[in-house]
Amino acid sequence: MLMRLKFYETCDDHLIERYTITPEQLRFTKSPKESIELAKQDKNRHAILVFAEEKLVTFFVLHEKDGVKPYSTNKDALLIRSFSTDYHEQGKGYAKAALQLLPDFVQEHFPHINELVLGVNVPNISAQALYTKCGFVDEGRQVLGFNDELIVMSYDIER
Incomplete structure (x- = not known):
């Protein structure tokens, strides 16, 4: 299956409109619509939109500079949020594949970045397992998220 990551553009709005996110998911993350408004x-x-063939399957935001501060002191880190x-499309391996494509995408578009960081909700065991995998x-640190405590996780990007 051909998967690709791309930056959101306004021409993608029709795909965002069809993206389904449940109240259960919204306990742990912001919706793509809300995240795009913040990004604007x-x-x-x-x-960032993740496609499997031509279908939008996964969404997240990469946040530079001040967005990283609560999670890392590394000025060359990038925060993954709203994943x-x-x-x-859940349960088909798309989230894992997107995370595996991410280091190369970051090296291409953000060459100065050497670390990815994220905060995952303490009760969200399945997401913690995915990120670890x-x-x-x-x-070993926690920060306060918009709903509950977040476990800080990081990934070193090889140079």
Whole structure:
């Protein structure tokens, strides 16, 4: 299956409209619509769409500079936030594949970045397992998220 990551553009709005995110998912993440609105107001937030063939399956935001501060002191880190997979596409390996494609995407578009960081909700055991499987390491720190405590995880990008 051919998968690719791309930066959001306004021409993608029709795909965002069809993206399904459930109330259960919204306990742990923001919707793509809400995240895109925030990205339009903050040049350091980059909305990323993940496609399997031509179908939008996963969405997340890469946040530079100030967005990273609560999670890392590394000025060359990038925060992954608002990570979700379309409800109808869950369980098909798309989230894992997206995370595996991410280091190369970051090296291409953000060559100065040497670390990815994220915060995962303490009750979200399945997401923690996914991130661990994809090489993220629990930093042993927690920060307060918009709903509950977040476990900080990081991934070193090889140079």
